[in-house]
Amino acid sequence: MxxxxxxxxxxxxxxxxxxxxxxxxxxxxxxxxxxxxxxxxxxxxxxxxxxxxxxxxxxxxxxxxxxxxxxxxxxxxxxxxxxxxxxxxxxxxxxxxxxxxxxxxxxxxxxxxxxxxxxxxxxxxxxxxxxxxxxxxxxxxxxxxxxxxxxxxxxxxxxxxxxxxxxxxxxxxxxxxxxxxxxxxxxxxxxxxxxxxxxxxxxxxxxxxxxxxxxxxASTPTRDNLINAISQIIEEMDNGQSALFARRIGVAKSTVHNWLKGDGTPTLKASLKIAAHSGASLTQLLSGDLSTWVCPQIEPQLVLNLPQPKPRTRTVKRERNWTEIENQLQAFLVLPTPITVREAAQRLNIDTRLLYLRANMLTRQLGERWKDYLRRRQDEHVVNAWPHLEQACIDIWAEGKSVTLREVIARVPAPILAPLSNLLLNLKDVQSHLMRPDFESEAAK
Ligand SMILES: [Zn+2]
Ligand SMILES: [Zn+2]
Structure with missing residues (x-):
């Protein structure tokens, strides 16, 4: 292995x-x-x-x-x-x-x-x-x-x-x-x-x-689901009248309006008040799952024939498929040229921090592999020269010649080669990298 x-x-x-x-x-x-x-x-x-x-x-x-x-x-x-x-x-x-x-x-x-x-x-x-x-x-x-x-x-x-x-x-x-x-x-x-x-x-x-x-x-609770739950509670407890509900839980009418129509999110204190008055648990409320909630029996109210507001449509937050992400990380780990964790995160369109939190081992392996790679290659000049050296080797081989300093110098611009402290060693690295068996399959993709 x-x-x-x-x-x-x-x-x-x-x-x-x-x-x-x-x-x-x-x-x-x-x-x-x-x-x-x-x-x-x-x-x-x-x-x-x-x-x-x-x-x-x-x-x-x-x-x-x-x-x-x-x-x-x-x-x-x-x-x-x-x-x-x-x-x-x-x-x-x-x-x-x-x-x-x-x-x-x-x-x-x-x-x-x-x-x-x-x-x-x-x-x-x-x-x-x-x-x-x-x-x-x-x-x-x-x-x-x-x-x-x-x-x-x-x-x-x-x-x-x-x-x-x-x-x-x-x-x-x-x-x-x-x-x-x-x-x-x-x-x-x-x-x-x-x-x-x-x-x-x-x-x-x-x-x-x-x-x-x-x-x-199972998934990260979303604001949409919370707001849907609050709407449902207002609907069942106060016939959809948010002003009544605001008075019931002791917050300003505009605050409730901002949750329902604006982009406001309740404070923890406010959510505790909603839970206390509705009989839902704080966890049910914040995770937006009222499936087992029963509206408490309250004083019958005058039934007004008000138009019913349409329930908000639930937007389902995209759930990350961690098995798939781990497979991708596995694939990154055998790329011929190692990539940084940041690069991996970008390719997967995910926050670097989440990678460390949820796919800890693979992410750290990627980080280690990159550090290793940098150590081996000494400095960023090598990083710059690398693709040039690769191309030069491929061209030289294509002409049926073997890779020598003279051949390489003839093909790669001097400003690229000049900063390299050990061109011979770098060339060896490039050649053995190109000859790795997995390079061909990667290049063929
Ligand atoms: Zn003390
Ligand atoms: Zn205690």
Whole structure:
């Protein structure tokens, strides 16, 4: 088997995300902190090396924790893809809210900045022999309680009393105070459930279900399907009168109008309100699947004979066929001339980051093959000269001669050859490349 088909060694440890497949799944900031610990470097050092790699320019004030890595923003996508690339662990975007990026308005997903946590969850992690970690659900500002332990999420260290001590520091070991170093967990001291507002607990459960569901979504939820679902709810609950519906859920009439007729997308808070009033779950609503939803029994209303609005036609978002994409990537891997991941992404009309997230191994193999290729060929002068050298060899052979320096110099312009530091070696490369058995079949296509 060709050596490029092996899984290239990852540059960073291939840590498995904790809580995968559950509502307690780990957040990307947590994963990132554990990765730094596992390499015995500061989060600052790790973040700088990653940022330099993906963002090139990093300011003096660069702070990874300001990047809102668990959100639906550009940084979340870039960083999850970069971490997937470097660790060889695919799908790290599932440690963020990115799967819902089209159904939660970008500015409407509030991410907590000062880091909240459940002390009982940390204590349980330790008791069950795993590393304490931050749950993705804790990143949402709509979550204020732990639905599992029925207690409020904390923001302050119980030992030193400081806040902002969960992860905002150069050195972070999830579960320990970044200020005084004491353990943030505490077991067995469950506060009475009566102190917890049932509405807060309900919201925490909804978001827990949401992050659980996102790990097995068959397709990316679309805004069209969400808007269709909202239209259906307005239709059945308020006879299609969006003003009534707006009043019911406590948002401005113009806001609902903008969702239905404009290009607005509800905030997470607004979607929670819709879910609370309609009885649909947040997950049903955001994934646009009301097939099992039943309109709640409400006070009978005066039936008005209003013209019924036409239901919106559903546009089906193009689903990517990953088997086909993987086949294409396999084909790229045996191209006589390696291509970059960017080039592969362009040919497949797909975002480079998605390739790292969904077809991790093949994409990294492509990247490795290209790097290898560059190393072998030393510099871009060789890249420029390559096609000329290829053509020259083919022409020389066609004339029944053998490839010599003199023959090549007679055919290739001097400005192309001059910068080459080792023309003989380059020529050898070109010839052995042209004589590879797969070249003929590729050229014949
Ligand atoms: Zn908990
Ligand atoms: Zn402390």
């Amino acid at each position: 060709n050596s490029v088909l092996n899984n290239p060694r990852s540059e960073l440890h291939a840590l498995q995300p904790l809580g995968e497949g559950t509502g307690d799944v780990e957040s990307l900031p947590s994963y990132f902190c554990r990765l730094a610990v596992s390499h015995s470097v500061s989060t600052l050092a790790l973040s700088r090396s990653i940022a330099q790699r993906i963002e090139h320019d990093v300011s003096q004030q660069f702070d990874w924790h300001q990047r809102r890595l668990a959100s639906t923003c550009e940084s979340a996508e870039t960083w999850s893809a970069a971490l997937s690339e470097l660790t060889a662990v695919p799908n790290l975007d599932k440690l963020t809210f990115l799967p819902w990026q089209y159904v939660i308005s970008r500015s409407g997903l509030s991410i907590v900045t000062r880091g909240q946590f459940c002390p009982s969850c940390f204590a349980e992690d330790l008791a069950q022999g795993r590393e304490p970690y931050f749950r993705l659900a804790w990143e949402s500002a709509e979550v204020s309680v732990c639905s599992r332990h029925a207690c409020s999420l904390e923001t302050h260290c119980p030992h030193c009393g400081k806040d902002n001590i969960r992860h905002t520091a150069a050195y972070v070991v999830p579960g320990w105070c970044t200020h005084c170093g004491e353990f943030l967990g505490k077991a067995g001291e469950m506060p009475a459930t009566t102190t917890i507002d049932p509405a807060e607990r309900w919201a925490a459960r909804q978001i827990g279900e949401l992050v659980h569901a996102q790990q097995t979504l």
